[in-house]
Amino acid sequence: xxxxxxxxxxxxxxxxxxxxxxxxxxxxxxxxxxxxxxxxxxxxxxxxxxxxxxxxxxxxxxxxxxxxxxxxxxxxxxxxxxxxxxxxxxxxxxxxxxxxxxxxxxxxxxxxxxxxxxxxxxxxxxx
Amino acid sequence: xxxxxxxxxxxxxxxxxxxxxxxxxxxxxxxxxxxxxxxxxxxxxxxxxxxxxxxxxxxxxxxxxxxxxxxxxxxxxxxxxxxxxxxxxxxxxxxxxxxxxxxxxxxxxxxxxxxxxxxxxxxxxxx
Numbered sequence: 001x002x003x004x005x006x007x008x009x010x011x012x013x014x015x016x017x018x019x020x021x022x023x024x025x026x027x028x029x030x031x032x033x034x035x036x037x038x039x040x041x042x043x044x045x046x047x048x049x050x051x052x053x054x055x056x057x058x059x060x061x062x063x064x065x066x067x068x069x070x071x072x073x074x075x076x077x078x079x080x081x082x083x084x085x086x087x088x089x090x091x092x093x094x095x096x097x098x099x100x101x102x103x104x105x106x107x108x109x110x111x112x113x114x115x116x117x118x119x120x121x122x123x124x125x126x127x
Numbered sequence: 128x129x130x131x132x133x134x135x136x137x138x139x140x141x142x143x144x145x146x147x148x149x150x151x152x153x154x155x156x157x158x159x160x161x162x163x164x165x166x167x168x169x170x171x172x173x174x175x176x177x178x179x180x181x182x183x184x185x186x187x188x189x190x191x192x193x194x195x196x197x198x199x200x201x202x203x204x205x206x207x208x209x210x211x212x213x214x215x216x217x218x219x220x221x222x223x224x225x226x227x228x229x230x231x232x233x234x235x236x237x238x239x240x241x242x243x244x245x246x247x248x249x250x251x252x253x254x
Contacts, residue, residue: 006199011204070136084160
C-alpha cells in the first residue's frame, strides 16, 4: 500500500528571525524572489544620505516608526505600511527609537549605495 | 527670503487600501518596484492548482491564515510571516476564512498562471 507523504514546509517568521540578531544597521537576508532579496534590519538614529542609481528600494515597516528624509521633504512609515523610494532619489532613513523593517531590492545592492563609509554593511548575509 | 519647502509624502497603508474593495480573489496593485508589483488580495476557500513557470512568487500574510498546498505537502502562513513559492512549483492556496495578503511578483503575472478559468482575475488593476 502506498502512503501519501505530506511534508510540512515552514513559513518565514519575522519575529523569530529578529530574535537571531540584535545589531543595528546590518540587513540580513531572509528570502529570495528570483534575483531580488527580502532583508530585515533594525535601525535607530540617522543613516547617511545616499541613493541607488540602478534600482528602486522598497521599505516595509514591521515595528516602530521610520522616517525617510528626501531633499524636498519626508515620509513617515508605520507598521502595516510601506514605501518605495524610486531609483536615483537621494534619501536618508531616520528612526528616533529602534525600528524593525524589511527591505526589498535586487541582490547585490549595498545599504549605503555608492557612498561607502562606516555604515556600509556586509552584503548578502542570511539569517 | 527663501522658504524651504518640506513636502510630506504618503506611505502606502495596507488597511486603508483594503477598505477600498471587498471582493475576493482579485489582486490589486498598491506599489511597483522596478518591474515588480506589490498586490494585495482577499482570498477565502479553494483556489485552482497552478504554477508560474517563469517566476517565483512571494506571499506575505497580513491578516488571517493562509495554507498553500503543494503536490507533496503544504505550508501554513500567518500574519508576520511570508513564503516564496519557487518558479514552476504547482501550488493551490486555501483559506478556511478570509485572509488578507500581499503578493510580490513581476508585472504581468496572472493569478492562475497558465491555467485560465473563472478564477483568472484582470491583471494590473491598481487600488
